Amino acid sequence: xxxxxxxxxxxxxxxxxxxxxxxxxxxxxxxxxxxxxxxxxxxxxxxxxxxxxxxxxxxxxxxxxxxxxxxxxxxxxxxxxxxxxxxxxxxxxxxxxxxxxxxxxxxxxxxxxxxxxxxxxxxxxxxxxxxxxxxxxxxxxxxxxxxxxxxxxxxxxxxxxxxxxxxxxxxxxxxxxxxxxxxxxxxxxxxxxxxxxxxxxxxxxxxxxxxxxxxxxxxxxxxxxxxxxxxxxxxxxxxxxxxxxxxxxxxxxxxxxxxxxxxxxxxxxxxxxxxxxxxxxxxxxxxxxxxxxxxxxxxxxxxxxxxxxxxxxxxxxxxxxxxxxxxxxxxxxxxxxxxxxx
Numbered sequence: 001x002x003x004x005x006x007x008x009x010x011x012x013x014x015x016x017x018x019x020x021x022x023x024x025x026x027x028x029x030x031x032x033x034x035x036x037x038x039x040x041x042x043x044x045x046x047x048x049x050x051x052x053x054x055x056x057x058x059x060x061x062x063x064x065x066x067x068x069x070x071x072x073x074x075x076x077x078x079x080x081x082x083x084x085x086x087x088x089x090x091x092x093x094x095x096x097x098x099x100x101x102x103x104x105x106x107x108x109x110x111x112x113x114x115x116x117x118x119x120x121x122x123x124x125x126x127x128x129x130x131x132x133x134x135x136x137x138x139x140x141x142x143x144x145x146x147x148x149x150x151x152x153x154x155x156x157x158x159x160x161x162x163x164x165x166x167x168x169x170x171x172x173x174x175x176x177x178x179x180x181x182x183x184x185x186x187x188x189x190x191x192x193x194x195x196x197x198x199x200x201x202x203x204x205x206x207x208x209x210x211x212x213x214x215x216x217x218x219x220x221x222x223x224x225x226x227x228x229x230x231x232x233x234x235x236x237x238x239x240x241x242x243x244x245x246x247x248x249x250x251x252x253x254x255x256x257x258x259x260x261x262x263x264x265x266x267x268x269x270x271x272x273x274x275x276x277x278x279x280x281x282x283x284x285x286x287x288x289x290x291x292x293x294x295x296x297x298x299x300x301x302x303x304x305x306x307x308x309x310x311x312x313x314x315x316x317x318x319x320x321x322x323x324x325x326x327x328x329x330x331x332x333x334x335x336x337x338x339x340x341x342x
Contacts, residue, residue, distance in 0.1 A: 002045045010043075011036050023060070024094030062090055062308060063121040065112065065135065066101035067128040076224055076252045077280040078297055082127060082149070085301025093309045095122075108135055116144050122312045125149065125304055129160075129194045145311040147304045150194050151321065159311060161304040161322045163295045165195055168326045169202030169247060172275040172293055175328055176245040177210050179273065179336040185218035185243035187232045187253060196221075196249060199277070203247050218243050222253065229256025237264050245334070248276035251283045254290050254333075273334045284331065291334035296324040 004022075008015040013036065020028045021036040039045075064086060067079075090097050098121055102108040112135055115121050122145065126135060129150025139146045140155050148160040176184050186203045189196040204214045220235055222228030229248060236242055237260075248254040254276035258268060266272055268288055276283070279294035303322055310317065 002043045007036060007039055007043065007045055011039050059120060059122055060094060061096045061098055061121045062305070062312075063112075063115050063124045064097060064099045065108070065124060065126050066099055075226070076250070077282065078224075078250065078252070078278045079127070081280065081297040082301040085298040085303075086125060086127075086305045087301075089302045089305035090309070093305070095305075095309065105134060109138060112138060116142050123147070123308045125308055127301075127304075129162075130192050131194060131197065145308060147308040147311065149300055149304050153194070157320055159307055159317065159320055161300055161307060161324065163300070163324050163326050165198035166202035166205070168277065168293045168295065169199035170206045171202075171326075171328055172247050172277070173203045173206035174210075175275060175291070175330065175334060176247070176273060177206065177212070179245070179334060181243075181245040181273065181336075182212055183218070183241070183243040184212070184245045184247065185215075185220070185236055187229055187236075187246055187248045187257060188219060188221045189224050189228075189249040189253070191221050199247075199249060222249075224250050224253060226252050226256035226259070229253035229258075230260040231256075233257055233260030233264060237261070237266065243272070245273040246275075248274055251276045251278045251280045251290060251292055254283070254292075255286065258286060258290075268333050269335055273336065275328070275334045279329050283329075286333075288333050289331035291331045292329050293326050294329050295326045299324050 004015045004018045008018045011018070013032065017028065017032065018036055021033050087097055100111055102111050112124065115124070116139070124139060124144065124146040126146060126148045129148050129152060132154060133152065136148060136152050136155055136158060140158060146159065148158055149162065151160050151162045152158050173184060184207060186200060188200055191197060200219070207214050217239060218236065220232040222232055246257065248257055254274060257274060261268060261272060268274060275291045275293070277293045277295060278297060279292040283290040283292045303324065307322065
């Protein structure tokens with residue numbers, strides 16, 4: 001059986017250098033790493049991960065806690081792009097990823113507890129943030145490395161990667177106001193998610209700054225699902241006085257909004273305009289193309305993984321809350337037309 005000593009002898013380096021190459025130690029030069037890995041491949045050597053883990057007390061594995069309900073993950077392109085960023089950086093840093101989810105808050109706590117107390121992973125990425133999230137509280141209590149994609153009011157010092165969602169929603173609403181709209185509604189996600197609350201706050205602030213009303217009957221809460229946007233249109237478009245424009249929490253939800261409006265006989269943007277969030281690839285291909293806030297989804301995931309790897313390696317953090325910039329992509333769905341009907 002090929003051993004580390006065999007690899008070291010052929011490569012002309014010390015066994016400790018080979019061990020460092022195996023563990024992706026940052027102080028090993030790229031040339032040395034390539035040379036050693038080439039010999040390992042030629043000889044068919046595979047590191048004993050379990051033995052390495054026992055010695056180093058690390059697993060070289062990070063966990064991603066998927067949101068509940070998990071169906072959202074597979075129906076929303078946002079999560080796919082987010083995961084792509086996470087996996088790309090984790091792979092480059094030499095970490096495997098373990099993805100897990102649960103059906104209830106209690107099961108979530110149990111799942112994370114097993115991972116943490118059993119030392120099955122070196123760190124955790126939470127890809128959604130809730131108000132008063134018990135998972136965040138547990139990880140803080142355990143002093144276990146984690147990064148939150150989002151933010152936590154309860155634990156402002158927790159490592160997090162997020163957008164300025166209040167400003168992003170303010171910008172989206174302001175764009176609609178600049179198009180001449182005075183009656184603007186909001187199709188929200190679950191209000192227990194911080195992203196929903198922040199975007200609702202930004203929307204409300206933009207209306208108040210313009211002296212426009214914030215009407216509760218024009219605000220509909222739902223899920224991050226196409227069906228949620230579809231159902232919201234039955235409520236909003238049946239109102240005696242309806243909005244002429246909408247800020248929608250997510251592009252996938254906006255697809256449902258378009259479908260619902262079409263079935264009800266309304267046209268976008270002639271009858272009602274809209275702006276949504278995330279700028280997934282399909283938003284540009286919708287009919288009409290959807291104006292959307294690009295939040296840098298891939299970068300959110302990539303930076304979250306990068307931040308967690310640094311925390312796992314006890315590298316000092318100069319910035320605990322990282323904000324990824326956003327930009328509004330203006331397309332046909334939000335542009336005022338001369339045929340506008342109120």
